Amino acid sequence: MNVHAVVAIYRFEMARTWRTLTQSIVSPVLSTALYFVVFGSAIGSRIDRIGDVSYGAFIVPGLIMLSVLTQSIANASFGIYFPKFTGTIYELLSAPISYIEIVLSYVGAAATKSVLVGLIILATASVFVPLHIAHPVWMLGFLVLTAVTFSLFGFIIGIWADGFEKLQLIPMLIVMPLTFLGGPFYSINMLPPLWQKLSLLNPSVYLISGFRWSFFDKAEMHVGISFSVTLAFFAVSLAAATWIMRTGWRLKA
Amino acid sequence: MTTILSIDDVSKTYASGFRALEHVDLGIEAGEIFALLGPNGAGKTTLIGIVCGIVKLSEGRVTVAGRDIVGDYRAVRAMIGLVPQELTTDAFETVWATVSFSRGLFGKPRNPAHIEKTLRDLSLWDKKDNKIMTLSGGMKRRVMIAKALAHEPRVLFLDEPTAGVDVALRQEMWELVRGLRESGVTIVLTTHYIAEAEDMADRIGVIRQGKIILVEEKATLMRKLGTKRLTVRVEAPVVELPASLAARGLVLAPDGRELTYAYDPGGQQGAVPALLDGLRDAGIRIKDVETTQSSLEDIFVSLVRE
Numbered sequence: 373m374n375v376h377a378v379v380a381i382y383r384f385e386m387a388r389t390w391r392t393l394t395q396s397i398v399s400p401v402l403s404t405a406l407y408f409v410v411f412g413s414a415i416g417s418r419i420d421r422i423g424d425v426s427y428g429a430f431i432v433p434g435l436i437m438l439s440v441l442t443q444s445i446a447n448a449s450f451g452i453y454f455p456k457f458t459g460t461i462y463e464l465l466s467a468p469i470s471y472i473e474i475v476l477s478y479v480g481a482a483a484t485k486s487v488l489v490g491l492i493i494l495a496t497a498s499v500f501v502p503l504h505i506a507h508p509v510w511m512l513g514f515l516v517l518t519a520v521t522f523s524l525f526g527f528i529i530g531i532w533a534d535g536f537e538k539l540q541l542i543p544m545l546i547v548m549p550l551t552f553l554g555g556p557f558y559s560i561n562m563l564p565p566l567w568q569k570l571s572l573l574n575p576s577v578y579l580i581s582g583f584r585w586s587f588f589d590k591a592e593m594h595v596g597i598s599f600s601v602t603l604a605f606f607a608v609s610l611a612a613a614t615w616i617m618r619t620g621w622r623l624k625a
Numbered sequence: 626m627t628t629i630l631s632i633d634d635v636s637k638t639y640a641s642g643f644r645a646l647e648h649v650d651l652g653i654e655a656g657e658i659f660a661l662l663g664p665n666g667a668g669k670t671t672l673i674g675i676v677c678g679i680v681k682l683s684e685g686r687v688t689v690a691g692r693d694i695v696g697d698y699r700a701v702r703a704m705i706g707l708v709p710q711e712l713t714t715d716a717f718e719t720v721w722a723t724v725s726f727s728r729g730l731f732g733k734p735r736n737p738a739h740i741e742k743t744l745r746d747l748s749l750w751d752k753k754d755n756k757i758m759t760l761s762g763g764m765k766r767r768v769m770i771a772k773a774l775a776h777e778p779r780v781l782f783l784d785e786p787t788a789g790v791d792v793a794l795r796q797e798m799w800e801l802v803r804g805l806r807e808s809g810v811t812i813v814l815t816t817h818y819i820a821e822a823e824d825m826a827d828r829i830g831v832i833r834q835g836k837i838i839l840v841e842e843k844a845t846l847m848r849k850l851g852t853k854r855l856t857v858r859v860e861a862p863v864v865e866l867p868a869s870l871a872a873r874g875l876v877l878a879p880d881g882r883e884l885t886y887a888y889d890p891g892g893q894q895g896a897v898p899a900l901l902d903g904l905r906d907a908g909i910r911i912k913d914v915e916t917t918q919s920s921l922e923d924i925f926v927s928l929v930r931e
Contacts, residue, residue, distance in 0.1 A: 374699065380729025384718075391717060459713030463772065466677040467730045468702035625639055625680050 377469040378477045385451050385481030396447065397489060400439045404493045407435055408500040411557060422559055425588050428501040433584040434556025435497070440490045440515065441522050441551050441576065445543050448482035448526030453533050456623070465624065471617030475527065479613070482523035483516070490515050503587070510595070511586035517602055518579050524609035531622050551576045560592050575605055629655040629811050630676065630780060635685030637671055637835075645671040647835040649685070653780075658802065658812045660826035660843075662819065664929050668835040669815045670710060673782050677707045689780060703732050706778030708769050710785045710815075716758035720749055723757060724771045731776035743771050746801055763794045770798070774805075781805060783814040787821065799825055819922040823847075829921070833929050846924065853918050855886040855897060860910040867907045873900055 389396045412428035419427040455461040464474065497503060505511050533539040554576030560568055571577050582598030585591035591598070617623075630653035637646040645668045653659050663669050674680035676687055678698060687694040689701045715723055724740050744750045747767040752760060757768060766786065773781060783802070787795045795818075802812055802825065816822055822829055823843065830840040841849070862881030871877075873896075875886050884904075888896055897916075904911060 374732045376729045376732050376734060380726050383729075384726050387718075387722070458715070459709075459711050460715055462679055462707070462709050462713065463727060463730060465679045466702060466705070466707050468699040468732050469730065470699075620681060625674070 374467075374469050374473055377467060378473050378480075381464075381474070381477035382481045382484075385478060386484065388451070389447075389481075389485050396443070396485060397492065400443055400489050401492050401496055404435050404439060405496055405500075407431070408497060412500050423588070423590055425590075426501065429503060429588075430559075430584075431557055432494070432497045432501065432503060433587050434554075434580050436490045436493050436515070437518065437554075437576070437580050437583050438551055438556050439493055440486045440519050441547060441579075442543065443486040443489050444482055444519050444522035445526035445529065445547060447485050448479055448523040449530035449533065449539055449543075451478050451482055452527055452530035453539055456530075457536075461623065471614065475524070475613050475617060479520060479523040479527050482526060483519040486519040486523065487515055490519065505587055506589035507586040511583070514579070514583045514586055514599075514602065517606060518583070521602065521606040521609050524606070524613050528609065528613055528616060531616055534622070550574050554580050555592070556580055575601060578602055626654040626657075628652040629690055630813070631688050632672070632676070633686045633688075635672070635675060635687060636683050637668075637675060637680065638683045645835050646675075649832075649835070649837050651830060651837055651840065653811060653813055654828075655811055656806065656809055657827040658806055658814070658825050660822035660829050661813060661815045661832060662822055662829060662925055663815070663832035667832045667929075669832055670784055671835075672832070673707070673784050673813070673815070677705055677782060678702055679707075699732070703776065704779045706773035706776065706781045708766075708773045708781070708783045708786050710788065712762060712765050712769070712789075714757045714765050714768055716756070718757055719754050720744065720757060720760075720768055720771070721753040723768065724775050727772040728775035731778075733776045739777065740775060743774050746804070747771050748797065763790050766790055767794070767798075770801070778810065780811045780813065783812065783816075785815050787816060787818060795821075819925055820920070823921040831925065831928050839928060843921075847921065852887050852889060853916055855888065855900070856915045856917070857884040857886075857901075857904065857911055858882060858913040858915075859884065860912045863909055867903075870900070870903050870907065873903065875900060 408428070408431075411431055416427040416431070421427065422430045455464060494503075529539065529542050533541075553571065554574050555571070560571045560577055560581075563571060578593070578598040578601035581591040581593050582595055582602060585595045585598065630651075632649055632651040635646055635649045636644070638644050649668075649672060651672075661669050661672070671680055675682045676689070676694060678694065678701075682695075689704055692700045694701045718726070721740065721744070724744065725735070725737075728736065728740065741750070744753055747770060749764070749767050749771060752764060757765060760768065766789070770783075770786065787798060790798065799821070802814075806812055814822075814825070826843050828840065829843050829846055831838050839846075859882060863877060863884070864881060866875060866877045866884070873886070874888075875884050877884055886897075886900060901911070901914075
C-alpha cells in the first residue's frame, strides 16, 4: 500500500478545508444555529413535546444528519471533480496508487470533514438545548458511517459530473428533498398512514431514525433496521465507487 | 546500452472509434534523450499517456525496466515522471506544497533537501511560498517540471515542455535536461521546435497518423536525409546552360540569374569546386555564392508530407 500517497492526498484535501474554513465549517454551523433559533426557540416553544423529548432537542439529530449528508456529498464530489475540471487529475492517474487508495484518501478526508462539522453542530446545539446522549458510541458510529457513506456517494457524483451544474443536480434535486422528508423536523409517525409507508422508501428516514435512537433511546423504528439499511447503503456506495475506479469510467480515455 | 522502455505492438482505439495508434513498436535506451516528432494529432500524447497510465492501451504491451505497465503499475509509475502538455496546476497551493505533494503521491518519504534542490535547479526557490495562481505561465511550467522530478524518476516524459516558454527559460530548461541526462535519467520529449530536437536529442522518432515511420540516431538521420544546396547568383542572365554543367546536375532558374545545385554533403568530394571551375571556364561571372544545409525541420516536413 502506498501510504505516502494516501497521506499526501488526505493532507491536501484537509488543507483545502482549512483554506476554505468559512465555506466548509463556519457556514454549516451558522445555518444550524439559525435553524435552532427559528425552529428550536421561536416556533419550538409553541410545539408540544414529542414523546418525552422537547421539540428543540428532538430536531438536534436530524439537523446534524442534514448537515453531515450535504457536507459529505459536497466535499467529496468537489474534491474529485475539481482536479478533473482543472486537469491536475493527470498526476493522480499517473501515480503509483491503487483505485482503493484513491477512494480511501478522498473519501476519508471528506468524511473527516463532515464528522467534524457534525460534532461542531452538536456542540453548538448543546448551547441552545440541554442534551443527553443515551448511546454515545452508537451515536459516533452512526455519524461516521453516514459521513463515509455519503462521502462515497459524493465521490461517485464527482466522477460522474462533467460540469458544475451536474455537480449540484443530484444534491439539489434528490438528496435535499429526501433528507427534508426523512424527518429531521418531525417524526414520520406523525404522518398519515399512506405517507408513513411511502417514507419507508426514503433511505434518509433510516439514517435519521437510527441517529435519533442513539440520542433518546427511542425512535420510529428498531435500531437494528435503521442500522442495517445504513450499512446496506454504505456497501452499495462502496461497491459502486470501487467498480467505477476499476473501469476508469470518466477518468481514463 | 540497455532498453529501459519497451513498447511492443501497441495500438489504441478510443471509445469514439478513433484509432490513435497503430501497432507501435519502440524501444528507448537507458540514459538517452529521445525526441518524438510528429504533426498535431499524430499520437504523441496518446503514446505518452499510455506509458504513464493516463490512457488505457487497447492492444500490445509496454514494459519499463522489464516491468509491465499494467500488471506492475506501482513499480513502473514510481520510476516515471510526466510533464504534460497542458499547463494544469493547482491554483491555491504554494509551490513548495504542490511539489512536496507530488513526492508523496509517488510513494516517496519526505525529503526537503531534494525538493529544495529541485526548486533551486529550476530557479523556483524564491517563489517557493508563492501561491501557484500568482505565477507567470513560464513559472507554472517550471512548477510542473519540479512536480515531475519530485520523486526522482528514472524516466522523464516531457510533452512539449517549451510551448509558450520564453527563450531564456527554454535555454535554462535544456540545461536542466542535459544535467538530468548526465545523472542517468532517460528523457523522452516531444516538441514543436524541431531545432530543439536537433540540439538536444540523441535519437529521433517520427510518428505520423499513429504509426512510427522512422527511428534513427540524430546524426545518422541528418546525414542520410540531409542535403546541401549550392546557390550561385550570376551577374548577367544565362540564356542556356552549357551541356557539361547541366550534366553535373546544375539547374538554371527561369530568369537565368540563379543556378542551383543540390548535393549530399557526405558524398563525392570536390564536386563543388569542379562545378565552380566549370562556370568560370564557360565564362559565367559569379556574383554571389550561398550554401544551405537542410535542417531537421526540412527533413521532418518532407517525411510527414510523404
